[in-house]
Amino acid sequence: MGRRVTLAEVAARAGVSPITVSRALRRPDTVQPETRARIDAAVAALGYVPDPAARALATGRSDVIGVLIPSATNAVFTDVLSGLYEGIAESRFDVQYGITRYDPATEENLLGVFLRQRPAGLIVAGIDQTPAARRLLDRAACPVVQIMETGPDPVDMMVGFSHHDAAAEATRHLIARGYRRPGFLGARMDPRTRRRFAGFRAVAEAAGLYDPDRSETTETPSSVGRGGELLRALLARHPDTDAVFCNNDDLAMGALFEAMRLGIAVPGRLGICGFNDLEMMRAAEPPLTSVRTNRFEMGALAAKMIRARLEGRDPGPALVDLGAQVQARASTAGPAAGD
Amino acid sequence: MGRRVTLAEVAARAGVSPITVSRALRRPDTVQPETRARIDAAVAALGYVPDPAARALATGRSDVIGVLIPSATNAVFTDVLSGLYEGIAESRFDVQYGITRYDPATEENLLGVFLRQRPAGLIVAGIDQTPAARRLLDRAACPVVQIMETGPDPVDMMVGFSHHDAAAEATRHLIARGYRRPGFLGARMDPRTRRRFAGFRAVAEAAGLYDPDRSETTETPSSVGRGGELLRALLARHPDTDAVFCNNDDLAMGALFEAMRLGIAVPGRLGICGFNDLEMMRAAEPPLTSVRTNRFEMGALAAKMIRARLEGRDPGPALVDLGAQVQARASTAGPAAGD
DNA sequence: TCATCTAATGATAGCGCTGTCATCGTAGCG
DNA sequence: CGCTACGATGACAGCGCTATCATTAGATGA
Numbered sequence: 001m002g003r004r005v006t007l008a009e010v011a012a013r014a015g016v017s018p019i020t021v022s023r024a025l026r027r028p029d030t031v032q033p034e035t036r037a038r039i040d041a042a043v044a045a046l047g048y049v050p051d052p053a054a055r056a057l058a059t060g061r062s063d064v065i066g067v068l069i070p071s072a073t074n075a076v077f078t079d080v081l082s083g084l085y086e087g088i089a090e091s092r093f094d095v096q097y098g099i100t101r102y103d104p105a106t107e108e109n110l111l112g113v114f115l116r117q118r119p120a121g122l123i124v125a126g127i128d129q130t131p132a133a134r135r136l137l138d139r140a141a142c143p144v145v146q147i148m149e150t151g152p153d154p155v156d157m158m159v160g161f162s163h164h165d166a167a168a169e170a171t172r173h174l175i176a177r178g179y180r181r182p183g184f185l186g187a188r189m190d191p192r193t194r195r196r197f198a199g200f201r202a203v204a205e206a207a208g209l210y211d212p213d214r215s216e217t218t219e220t221p222s223s224v225g226r227g228g229e230l231l232r233a234l235l236a237r238h239p240d241t242d243a244v245f246c247n248n249d250d251l252a253m254g255a256l257f258e259a260m261r262l263g264i265a266v267p268g269r270l271g272i273c274g275f276n277d278l279e280m281m282r283a284a285e286p287p288l289t290s291v292r293t294n295r296f297e298m299g300a301l302a303a304k305m306i307r308a309r310l311e312g313r314d315p316g317p318a319l320v321d322l323g324a325q326v327q328a329r330a331s332t333a334g335p336a337a338g339d
Numbered sequence: 340m341g342r343r344v345t346l347a348e349v350a351a352r353a354g355v356s357p358i359t360v361s362r363a364l365r366r367p368d369t370v371q372p373e374t375r376a377r378i379d380a381a382v383a384a385l386g387y388v389p390d391p392a393a394r395a396l397a398t399g400r401s402d403v404i405g406v407l408i409p410s411a412t413n414a415v416f417t418d419v420l421s422g423l424y425e426g427i428a429e430s431r432f433d434v435q436y437g438i439t440r441y442d443p444a445t446e447e448n449l450l451g452v453f454l455r456q457r458p459a460g461l462i463v464a465g466i467d468q469t470p471a472a473r474r475l476l477d478r479a480a481c482p483v484v485q486i487m488e489t490g491p492d493p494v495d496m497m498v499g500f501s502h503h504d505a506a507a508e509a510t511r512h513l514i515a516r517g518y519r520r521p522g523f524l525g526a527r528m529d530p531r532t533r534r535r536f537a538g539f540r541a542v543a544e545a546a547g548l549y550d551p552d553r554s555e556t557t558e559t560p561s562s563v564g565r566g567g568e569l570l571r572a573l574l575a576r577h578p579d580t581d582a583v584f585c586n587n588d589d590l591a592m593g594a595l596f597e598a599m600r601l602g603i604a605v606p607g608r609l610g611i612c613g614f615n616d617l618e619m620m621r622a623a624e625p626p627l628t629s630v631r632t633n634r635f636e637m638g639a640l641a642a643k644m645i646r647a648r649l650e651g652r653d654p655g656p657a658l659v660d661l662g663a664q665v666q667a668r669a670s671t672a673g674p675a676a677g678d
Numbered sequence: 679t680c681a682t683c684t685a686a687t688g689a690t691a692g693c694g695c696t697g698t699c700a701t702c703g704t705a706g707c708g
Numbered sequence: 709c710g711c712t713a714c715g716a717t718g719a720c721a722g723c724g725c726t727a728t729c730a731t732t733a734g735a736t737g738a
Contacts, residue, residue: 004455004724006724006725007724007725007726008724016687016688017687017688017689018688018724018725018726019687019688019689019725019726019727020686020687020688022725022726023686023687023726026726030685030686031686031687032685032686032687035686035687049451049452049455050724050725051396051455051723051724051725052392052455052456053391053392053393053395053396053401053456053723053724053725054392054396054693054723054724054725054726055724055725055726056392056693056725057390057392057393057396057692057693057694057695057723057724057725057726058692058693058724058725058726058727059693059725059726059727060693062392072417072420072421072424073414073417073418073420073421075412075414078411078412078417079412081411081412082411082412085411085438094435095436096433096435097434097436099424112388113388116343116388116390116391117391117392118343223618223619223622224618224619224622224623225618225619225621225622227622228622250619253619253622254619254622257622257623257624258624260624261624279562279563279564280562280563280564280589280592280593282564283562283563283564283566283567283592283593283596284563284596285596285597285599285600343694345694345695346694346695346696347694355717355718356717356718356719357694357695357696357718358695358696358697358717358718358719359716359717359718361695361696362696362716362717365696369715369716369717370716370717371715371716371717374716374717389694389695390693390694390695392693392694392695393693393694393695393696393723394694394695394696395695395723396693396694396695396696396722396723396724396725397694397695397696397697397722397723398695398696398697398723399723
C-alpha cells in the first residue's frame with residue numbers, strides 16, 4: 001500500500017501548484033500540453049490516486065451512483081447489476097447498492113441514506129415509490145433513472161418495459177398455440193407481478209377464456225420448489241387446466257418438474273410459459289417458452305444515461321421502452337391432437 | 340431532500356460546541372446524560388445525519404467494507420452477499436463491491452482502488468491472490484477476511500471450507516452408491532474448480548476407479564446449457580460412464596436435461612451430483628444430489644468478524660471451516676440392478 | 679506603442695468533521 | 709483548607725481537495 005500520495009506531492013514533483021494538478025486531472029484541456037505532460041509523468045511516478053472523500057467534501061457531491069433494488073439474489077436483478085457495471089466501467093463512478101427487500105418503507109429509508117451522500121445519480125427499481133419517497137426523488141439534485149418498468153409520470157428518466165403488455169403477449173401466444181384453459185402461477189405478489197397478472201387477465205378475458213379461479217398465487221418468495229407446489233394446487237382444483245403462465249422462470253421450471261412428477265405431458269397436456277428468459281429455460285427438456293426481458297441492457301443503458309447527463313452529453317430520450325419478446329419453445333407447442 | 344444539516348447547527352440548537360455533539364454521537368458515555376439528551380433532541384429535530392465524506396477525510400478511514408468477488412451473477416456469490424448484508428445490518432458500515440471477473444490482474448487493481456479509500460475492512464474471495472495482491476493485503480491497515488475457501492497461511496481471517504474435501508466426499512458418496520465409472524464435468528476452471536477436481540480424482544484413484552479421460556471440461560463460463568453439452572461430449576467418448584460429478588449445480592441441471600433428451604435413466608443408468616446445493620436441486624425431478632455449501636453463513640460470519648474486530652469485541656477464531664455436506668437425493672440412488 | 683483581452687496558472691479559503699491538547703469545575707484526600 | 713485528579717467540555721488546527729477570484733504573460737488591434 002505505502003503512504004498516501006497527495007496532490008501537493010504531485011504538484012511539487014511537477015513544479016506546479018496543487019490546483020493546476022487538480023485541473024490537469026479533471027479538465028485536461030485547460031492546462032498547457034507540456035504542463036500536463038509533466039503532471040501526468042509525476043502522477044504515474046508517484047502512483048497518485050485522488051482521495052474520493054476529500055473530493056466529495058470539497059465539491060459537495062460524490063461519484064457514487066446509488067442503486068435501489070428489491071433483492072440481491074434474484075437473478076433478474078443480478079443481470080441488471082451486471083449491465084450497470086458495464087455501463088460505468090472505465091468511468092470515475094462507483095455503484096453502491098441498497099436492498100429494499102420489496103419493502104417500500106425500507107426503500108424510503110435507504111433513499112434518505114443515499115441522498116445524504118449527495119450521490120452522482122440514483123437508480124431505483126420500479127415506479128411504485130411511496131409518496132414520501134417520490135417527493136425525495138423529485139427533489140433530488142441528481143439524475144434519477146427508474147428501471148425495470150415503464151409507466152406514466154417519470155421522476156426523471158426511465159428505462160424498462162411494460163409488464164402488463166409483456167404478459168399480455170405471452171398470454172396471446174398461449175392462446176394462439178391452441179390452449180383454451182390457461183391458468184396463472186404467481187409468487188411474491190409485488191406490483192410488477194400484479195401488473196403481469198393484469199396483462200394475463202386482460203387477454204384471457206378478451207378471448208373469453210378467463211376463469212378467475214384458475215390462478216394460484218402466494219405472497220411467499222418465488223422459487224423452483226414453489227412453482228411445483230403452485231401447479232399441484234392449481235391442478236388439484238382444476239385438473240383440466242391446459243396451460244400456465246408463470247410469473248417468472250423459477251416457477252415455470254418448478255412447474256415443469258412437477259408435471260414430470262405427475263406424469264403430465266408438456267406441452268401436450270400442459271403448456272408452460274415463464275417470464276424473464278433466464279439461460280436455463282433454453283436448456284431445459286422440453287425447452288421452456290419464456291418472455292425475454294432485456295435486463296443487462298436495462299442496467300447498461302441506465303448507467304449510460306446518467307453518465308451522459310453528468311458529463312454534459314446528450315442522454316437521448318428520457319423514456320426508453322426496451323420491450324419484451326416472447327421466446328416460443330417446445331413447452332408451449334400446443335395441446336396434443338386428441339385434446 | 341432539504342438542505343444539509345451540519346454538526347454546527349445541531350450544536351447551536353443544543354447550546355454546546357460542535358465537538359461535544361460529535362462526541363455524543365460517537366461515544367455517548369463520554370458526555371453527561373443531560374447534555375446528551377439535549378443533543379439527541381436537537382439531532383432528531385433537525386434530522387441530522389453525519390456526512391460520511393467529511394468523517395472519512397477527518398479520520399483517515401471510511402466505514403466502507405470492500406468486497407472482492409469474481410462474479411455478480413453467479414448465484415453462489417449472491418448468496419454470500421446476502422449474508423454479508425445481514426451481517427452489517429444495523430451497523431454504521433457499508434459494503435462496496437468489486438467484480439474481478441475471475442481475473443487476478445483485475446483483482447489486484449481493484450484492491451488498489453479499495454485500499455486508497457482506507458476501507459474499514461476487506462473481504463476477498465479465495466486464497467489465490469497474485470503475489471502483489473497478497474503483499475497489498477498483508478500490509479492493509481484493516482481487518483481482512485478471505486472467504487469461500489480455507490487454506491494454509493491466511494492473510495488475516497478466513498471463513499470457508501475445503502473444496503477438495505467437499506468434492507472428495509461427494510465422490511465417495513457416488514462410489515458408495517455403487518457407481519463404478521464416474522466422470523467429471525467442469526466449466527470455468529478457476530482454482531476452486533481445480534481443487535474440486537483434485538478431490539474427485541484423489542478419491543476415484545484411491546478406489547481404482549479413476550480414468551483420466553473420463554472428464555470433460557471447458558474454460559468457458561458455466562451454465563445449464565453448458566452442462567448438457569459437456570455430458571453429451573463425455574458420453575460420446577465414453578458411453579459407459581455411469582455417474583458424473585458436476586462442478587456446480589448449473590452443470591448438473593444441464594446434465595439432467597441432456598440425459599432426458601438422450602433417454603438415459605437417472606439415476607439408473609447415470610448418477611448425477613452437483614455442487615453448491617442451490618434451491619432448484621431439491622425441486623428437480625428426480626431431485627438432484629448436491630453438496631451444500633454454507634454461503635449465506637459465510638458472508639454473515641465474515642461481516643461479523645470484521646465488525647467484532649472494529650468494535651473491539653472478540654472476533655472468535657480467525658479461521659473458520661464451515662464445512663460442506665453432501666445432500667443425497669434420488670439422482671444418485673445407485674445404478675439400476677441390471678447394471 | 680499602448681490599452682485591451684484572453685489563456686494559463688496561482689493564492690486563498692473552506693467543505694464538515696475529528697484528533698489533540700487546553701481549560702474548567704468539582705470530588706476526594708491528607 | 710489547599711492540592712491533586714479526573715470527568716466534562718471547548719478551542720484550534722487540519723484531513724485532501726476544489727470553487728472562486730486574482731494575477732501574470734502573451735496576443736490582438738487601433
